[in-house]
Amino acid sequence: MTNEYPPISPSALAASIDRGRRLRYVALALAANLSIWGIVLFLLKDSPREYTSQWSIMVLGKVPKSASDEGSGSTGATSAASEAGNFKASYKLIATTDSVRKAAAAKVGMTTEQFSQPQVQVLPGTELMTFTITGSTRQEAQKKAYALHEAFQERLNQLRIQQAEEQEAGFENTLSVARKKLESAQFRLSDYKVRAGLASKDQIDELARSIETLRRSRAEVAAQQRDASIRARQLATDLNMSSSLASEAFTLRTDPLFQQYLREYSEATASLANVSIKLGPNHPVVVGETARQSAAQAALLERAEALLGRAVDLAAIARLNTGSGSQTATPREDLFKQIVNYNVERQALAARVQEIDRQIYQLEQRLNILAQRNSTLDALNRDMQIAEAIFSSKLAGLDASSVPIFNSYPPIQMVADPTLPEKRCNSQTKTLFYLCHNCLFVDNCRALTPLSTQNTAL
Incomplete structure (x- = not known):
């Protein structure tokens, strides 16, 4: 029995099977393409369309160079660029924080959830930063941009103030110990000055000068006293009368009643x-006349005894008599006056010498006391000077190490105002097109790859 069908070669059978599979793969790829594009178009149709406002700022801060940076040009430039990049990275983080978004949302009457997340782009090699934000309308996008910029500025100011307060608090804590030591040293010094009655070493020097002045004055007064004593003694020797007798004679001469009794006695004696x-x-x-003379003599002696404080006789009165009873002074009376004056001057000078001696003694006692207290005063002064030096050193060190607030948070300047967008944009368009493109590319490649290649790969 003969076969009615011609025999089929294995190669032809394999080719027929490959064509069938390829048709199935193409059909599947077409169905997948249609499905994916349908989903994309559906999503694009229902996704919200937004407006995007864009603006740019410039970081104005300059990074200070250290001494080592100035010595190496390339290293310093690299360090400055790195610091500038750090500022922009920090600003990017600050601008996108919830606190900034919350403050910006409050300015436009939105909640934080309604206020979209801004996009920040740092431009390498420049001090520029670009911001973008979306809104449902053109005006809303621009208002949100301005609100975000204002909130960003306010947040930077808050951070600067916070840094200044923390830096001030750190300075105060560092200086508090040194300040307390200085205040304690000043209090001990002031308290000791009040209790000791010694304000400075100048008081001791002034006291020593005063003592020296008093000693010179005493020497002068003592010399005057000796001179007065010599003159009084010389005159008393010439008159054969002491200064005390001269004083008694002058006392009798100046008493009117005694002079009256003396005249009566002289007249009675002459008449007798x-x-x-x-x-x-x-x-x-x-x-x-004898009775009259006796009465005058008795009155005269009684008056003389009353004036001189001792009993005298007529011989003593005669010796003390300076002259006649006339009002005109006699030479003998003038000499008696000189003796009395010299004696009074000598006594006055002696009293002055005693007073100066007393003052010198008191000042010397005070000088000894102050000299002993001066050592304690010097020690307290040294303690205060050391405390002042430590406080000044710490203050100078803190001033040198203090960092200006704009060094940590440099000021910014808006170089491009927020735009008022003209066209709407779909925020999901790029993402969907990218996913769709990748999926279709994979499917098409699988559909168009020869079956034999796929089998070989398998």
Whole structure:
């Protein structure tokens, strides 16, 4: 029995099977393409369309160069660029924080969830930063951009103030110990000055100068006293009368009643002498004049005793008599006056010497006390000076190490205002097209790859 069908070669059978599979793969790829594009178009149709506002700022801060940076040009430039990049990276993080978004949302009357997340781009090699933000309308996008920029500025100011406060608090904590030591040293010094009555070493020097001045004055007064004593002694020797007797004579000379009694006694004595020559002792006239003389003598002696404070006789009165009873001063009376004046001057000078000696003694005692207290004062002064030096050193060190707030948070300037977008944009368009492109590329490649290649790969 013969076969009615011609025999089929294995190669033809394999080719027929490959064509069938390829048709199936193409059909599947077409169905997948249609499905994916349908999903993409559906999503693009229902996805919200937004407006995007864009603006740019410039970081104005300059990074200070250190001494080592100035010595190496390339290293310094690299360090400055690195610091500038750090500022921009920090600003990018700050601008996208929830606190900034919340403040910006409050400015446009939105909640934080309604306020979209801004996009920040740092331009390498420049000080520029680009910001973008979306909104449902053109005006809303621009308003949100301005609100975000203002909130970003306010946040930077808050951070600067916070840094200044923390830096001030750190300075205060560092200086508090040194300040307390300085205040304690000042208090101890002031308290000791009040209790010791010693303000400075100048007081001791002034006290020593005062003592020296008093000693020179005492020497001068003592010399005057010796001179007065010599003159009084010389005059008393010439008159054969001491200064005390001269003083008594001058006392009697200046007493009117004593001078009256002396005149009466002199007149009675003279009258008695005249009548005694002519008449006998028992004659009534002689007896009367004798009684008169006795009465005048008794009054004279009584008055002299009362003035001089001691009993005297007529011989003493005669010795102390300076002259006649006239009002005109006699040479003897002038000499007596000189003796008395010299004696008074000597006594006054002696009293002055004693007073100066007393003052010198008191000042020397005070000088000894202050000299002993001066050592304690010097020690307290040294303690205060050391405390002042430590405080000044710490203050200078803190001033040198203090960092200006704009060094950590440099100021920014808007170089391009937020745009008022003209066209709407779909935020998911690029993403969907990218996914769709990748999926279709894979499917098409599998569909168009020869079966034999796929089998070989398998």
